[in-house]
Amino acid sequence: METTVGVLVFLPTMVVTVLLFAAVIRRLLGVRVGPVRTLLAAVLAILIATPILNALAPADPSAVSGGDLVLLAFVAIVVSALLAMAALVILEVLVPTGSVPGPVELWRGTRRRVGRSRRYAAIIRIVLRHGLGRFLRGRPPPGPSSAAARRRLGRSLRDALDEAGVTFVKLGQLLSTRRDLLPAEIADELTALQDRATPVPWDEVAAVLAADLGRPVGEAFAEFDHQPLAAASVAQVHAARLPDGTAVVVKVRRPGIAAVVERDVDILLRLAGTIEERTAWGRPLGLRALAAGFAEALREELDFTVERDNLQAMAAALAASPDRGVRVPAAYAELSSERVLVMERVPGTPLGSATAVLDGLGDERRGELAGGLVDTMLDQVLVHGIFHVDLHPGNVLVADDGRLGVLDLGSVGRLDAATRAGIGQLLGALGRGDSVAASDALLQIVDRPDEVDERDLQRAIGAMIVRYAAPGGTASAAAVAALLRTFTSYGLGVPPAVAAVFRAFATLEGTLALVRPGFDLVAHARSSGSRRVAEAFSPARLRGSLEDELVELLPVLRRLPRRIDRIGDALEHGRLRVNVRLFADDQDRRLVTGLVHQALLTVIGAAAGVIAVVLLGAGGGPRVSATVDLFPLLGYGLLIVAVVLVLRVLVVVFRRE
Template sequence: MIDFLGSSLTVVSVIFSVVVFALFVRRLLGVRMGLLRTIVAAFIAGTLGPAVLEWILPAPEVGQDPLTLGLYVALLSGFVVIMAMAILVIIEALVPDGSLPGPLELWRSGRTRLSRTRRYLHILRVLAKHGLSRFLRGRVHRGVRTAPERRDLARSLRRALEDGGVTFVKLGQQLSTRRDLLPVEFTTELAALQDDAPPVPWDRVRRVLESELGRDIADVFESIDPEPLAAASVAQVHAARLLDGSEVVVKAQRPGISTEVERDLDIIARLARTLAARTEWGATFGLPGLVDGFSDALAEELDFTIESGNMLSVATALRAEGTAGVRVPIPRTDLCTPRVLVMERMAGIPLGAAEERLAALGAERRREVADTLLHVVIEQLLTSGIFHVDLHPGNLLVEADGTLAMLDLGSVGRLGSVTRANVGRLVAALGSGDSLAATDALLELVDRPEHVDERGLEQEIGIIILRFTTAGSTDGAAAFGALFRLVATQRLGIRPEVAAVFRAVATLEGTVTSIDPGYDLLGATRAAGASRIARELTPDAVRASVTHELATALPILRRLPRRADRLADAAEHGRLSLGVRLLADPRDRRFVTGLWHLALLALLGATAGLMSVVLFAVGPGPLVTPEIGVYHVLGSTLLCISVILVLRVLIVIFRRETDEG
């Protein structure tokens, strides 16, 4: 028992000593290092240091005088400390701190990595099955230059995305609206992607509802239909009645869908970065940025509280505009959670199945409904700044009197005031046929490359405007498609919010045609642009605009005469000077200070090293012991200081290179 306690105390004391020594080494090094690697370096140095030093300088005999033994112990301590610091510097150079996961993190991520690997293999099998694996490598593939070849490839891509699962189907649906990136054969084929899915059994849906609401569904709903109204890949919808008698719709997220989407988004992001680095087409399309925007949109779609807030925002904007022909279901916010959405039930039927109802309205009423929808979308884009991105026929309900109801506001676009103003300028310029103003507005909406052929861009936009202004021209898809292709060929980077505008306009083309097959979208757009210009030029609008600008500029104007007088007086008396504060930015001061500290440490280390060499050369000097002189002691001390200072400089250099990389 005593031997066991003695052994345990020995082990504990050794561990304690190693940890304390490791903390001392980390403090002396001046950079915060991982505790595990510091303990490993301290243990290696403490184990091998005495043997290495004895090989360089034999240890004194046991009978030596205490001063000699003390000096050797001090030298051994300094040598072990320097050896531990050197090991840390080498480890930092080879394996930077934070580049490898810790043991606990590695253990936790093991199952995730295994699941991701299986998913990778499944995706690769799907790509190989549909003949798409050749596009994961190489440069330009000349087998897709003709329209039939592109249609075959687009068909294979659509099938592969369908086999890939919900995340890839959503990605394909978003790509179907990017006419600025993909040829028309691809956008047409990808538009056929269906988001249907087999319904989830009611028992599982019930568990989701009770888990999210925190109570039995009988305490919330008077009744709820176990048969879903619709089932999609992300959620399914059930009709229900609340205890107060209100008819509502309950949207419940599929169990486990968030984990699946999160894993697939990580895989898609990794694939995008790899393809952008290794293939020409991946770099041309800017896949990483495209995937980042898609990931953000899909993350919003999976959080039903965001959709609830979007509904309230859009409904408020519609009330402010006084629009009576378009409605948005009002959510019951007290019953909405990230995975459950409860909203009022609308009485209409989906636009895609409402041909008989629309026919009963008559041609004039159908045109009015289409005009109302176009007016609402334009007002959302140019006034409120929050708009429905994916307003396809499946997301609109038609009531008996022609009133429309917007559904599925999980993903909406948001435009700031500057972007809204530029979009308005673009619409107005297209409506008036001003190619110069349209070019300026377009360049304000996109990310300009270093060199832009503005004259050529203006000529191309002028040609596109002819499609808007030519009498009888009604091919809106061709006109907007030409604008998208122009943006792509000019290498103009499209920001996500601007891409959402293009997506909304492209989707609106098919939607208004479903309402009124003969609807002249181009003519209506021209009229909307002209109407907006006329509205901005009314006396009240001009007066409001001038008042706003004056209110903004008035404080500056009031101070301007006094400042001009001061400048004139200073110039007259020769006191006018220009003062520039160097290093006014704290980041600049920190940078210069850091450089100065590194240079000072390097200078002190080099000086200490040179002095130690000189002392060893002129030694031994006055003897401290029969074999050791004062110069040897001082030289050894200065050598230790020199090595420590140089190691501090090196560790900072390695750490900075790692952070910048």
């Protein structure tokens, strides 16, 4: 019974003591340390406190008074706490906080690591099977020097990406539009990648629909075709009819595809970082940033609420623009979710198989449709700032009356006002053949390095204008590729949004070739840009712009006379002063304050340590008690202060946030 009572008293006492030690140690260090580390340090302090007390106590315990015993116990506790703090600092230096996961994270991380290892092995087997293993070395052999060799390499890369699955297929489709990164022959081969998959069984589709709609499929739809209209690797599309008889299409995400994509995206990000770090060819390409942008776009494509919002935004943009004969399906938000998207069924035939419909329209009407599609894209890019980035023939429907329907807005590009203005100035300068204005506009929309030869850039842009943008030039895809190569050669970084614009127009060119063979995208864009510039300088537009500018300037103009009067009065009486606020930025203030604090702690700690050494070497001094002298007591006290301050500085120096 007594043993049980002793245990019940001892355990709470030890817990309280450990927590008290942990709080004191964390307070003395002045920084937040992980609870596990703090508790371990507190346990260490308690374990070594008794041996330290035994070492400090005299050989004859009977000679120690009650006051001396309390003082020795206090010194032992303080010394043990200091040793525990020193152990914490050493542990922080060797194993920084956050570098070792907790037990739960360790278990989850181990499972993810095993899954990644299996996927790594599968990817490596695919790479080796298609003869691409040599490109994973730190110093790959020289690339293919002939067009035929590059085309063979492109086919091998296409087959490997196709076999690797949905994430890598979509990566290949993205790379096919980045002709600034890949040779034209490889990019051409990657354009043949098709996003296709075996349809999901109806039972699994019905389960997804019932879970997201909150009711059986038969209650939400009057009719639902169990056979999909199309099946891709991310989703498949079914025809259906609402209870009111409206024809709709239902896009359903494939079950389990999100986990597969997330696993592959994680692997892709890791591979991109490793290749960029360890290879000579990965760094100039910026593979890490490219992979991050691709991962973000792919995650958006998996979330159908993003496509629902994009459909609504694009419909509003088209409604605010002149009628170009282009429409997007309306989304039914109340029936849509992250995995299900219900849209209006737009009548028409996919452009790739609409030859008979197009032939019945005539060349003139087909030219109008192609021009309307280009003007719609220019409206999206220059006016509204939201544009379709993947207008390939499969995403365009042609109705019997010639109107076009645009599908698949899971991933759209977005441009801020400054970038839209820069692109508009670039188009206007290209239309005028002004290389100086074109280079100035380019430098506004790209990430420029610290130094760039603007005169040489102007000459390069001028040569491109003469070759591609002059009347009669039709090599629009070559013009885009040449422009992107110019960016790379001058060290100009292409922001993802701007790269999406070039990708959109490069994709649009192939679509226009089906709508109206021989359609000149460059010439139409040049004439449309000139027309837009002329419209911007029309009397009505100028009057509206002038009114807007005056409205913005009016408050400034009202305050200007008073400010001029104050400046003149200060000059007249010699009271004009200029105040410069040093460290006005909060980040600068925090940096300087932190440095000053660390310097002060270092000086104070060093001074306390020096004084402690002097006192300890100066003899006993006056007696505080029968066994304790003043100078050693003050010396040890200052030594404790010095050690605490130095430890505070060291834990900040060695810690990696």
